[in-house]
Amino acid sequence: MNYTLHQLDVFAKVARLQSVTKAAEALHLTQPAVSIQLKNFQDQFNIPLTEIISRRLYLTDFGREIAQAAEKILYEAHAINDRTLAHKGLLYGKLTLSVVSTGKYVMPYFLSGFMQAHEGIELVMDVTNREKVVDSLANNEVDFALVSILPKQFNLNYLDLMPNKLYLVGRGVNQAEHTDKDPRLLETLPLIYREAGSGTRSMMETFIADHQLVVRKRLELASNEAVKQALLAGLGYSIMPLIGIRNELLDNDLQIIPIRGLPLQTSWMLTWHKAKQLSPVAQAYLTYLQANKESTIQQWFDWYERF
The missing domain is CATH 3.40.190.10 (Periplasmic binding protein-like II)
Incomplete structure (x- = not known):
């Protein structure tokens, strides 16, 4: 056996989503790249991991066992990295955001300084339409959401970023x-x-x-x-x-x-549930924004008031 952590990650994502296309989107890879990694991983086993029935991908019984093992291995690999960073006294973990599609012109500028200061943080940012952003809030799938119209059906905290x-x-x-x-x-x-x-x-x-x-x-x-x-x-x-x-x-x-x-x-607002227990990473990011919001606007959006 000579599989890599990257191959395990690709297979785990395919197994979870039961789709090469969706796995490619989630991993920010092309579909052919995922297919090649999946094939290279499969070639190391004499028993099929997946099967295609009526154009849909399914895991075999053996594939499900390997997928569970892959998730455990990936978890431990991330834990090793996190422990290393913790011993260095660095902030580590994952920051997850769901951003309305136009927010892609806003959110990166309010993230760049924070991410540069904390190399141990993994950023997962989903850019989609408002309906799906609201769903991610409803399902408690993210730390924060960026919206320009505050959803009224939830009890939310919010931080105004800019008009x-x-x-x-x-x-x-x-x-x-x-x-x-x-x-x-x-x-x-x-x-x-x-x-x-x-x-x-x-x-x-x-x-x-x-x-x-x-x-x-x-x-x-x-x-x-x-x-x-x-x-x-x-x-x-x-x-x-x-x-x-x-x-x-x-x-x-x-x-x-x-x-x-x-x-x-309206305003671009970073929102989160009032009852949500923010992780150390999420709390650190919120503190960063409160301290650096105005300087970020001055640095990147000074043109905005011309119109």
Whole structure:
């Protein structure tokens, strides 16, 4: 036997998710890379670990035994690393976050200084839509969640990080024909929506409903990045968070179209359950944010107030 910890990790993840594709996503690897590691691991045994039935992957009885053993080995390997760091007097452990998709433009800057100061911390950050972020809070799967609309169904603590501003954005309209900033302009434009479950979409739909507008939805896309590319291609207009379109605005590739009632504004908030017992790593991160939030904003987001 000559398997590696990496192969054990790949097999354990495949076994847990019963999918090579999902394991690749979770490990931030390509699907072919996971398939190769899985095959190399399998080749060291004379008994099959997995089987494919109706295009679905299943573990054999032997595979389940090996998966359980792999989990134990990986746990002990991590424990050895943690003990080593502890003897050095270093903070160690895992920090888990669930972040709404637009938060990918925010959260890394509030993490970088902390992660650089603590090499023993493993960061697991899931970037997804608001609905799935709320689910991760409901299931107590993460230390913290980053949202721009606070879920009301939970008893939460939260820390405001910075404002979240949303404007109507596109390749421009004839400003000579649009001088009164009337929200009814949206009725004349092809609008691009985020997918259902998105916080950005929720705020856009609330604005439209509050002004009793009848609008034309041209496209529905699954990420703010996809919406931005559609705007750049001239496919329509959308109400978008300012945080993700800095370069496009500064380069004049996109323009903010002034509308009465915009920008919509909330805050980027780091949230966690009030009853949650924070781990030493999570508590250390919260303390770091409280001490360094303002300097992080000044260092990375000084451009934000220009708009």
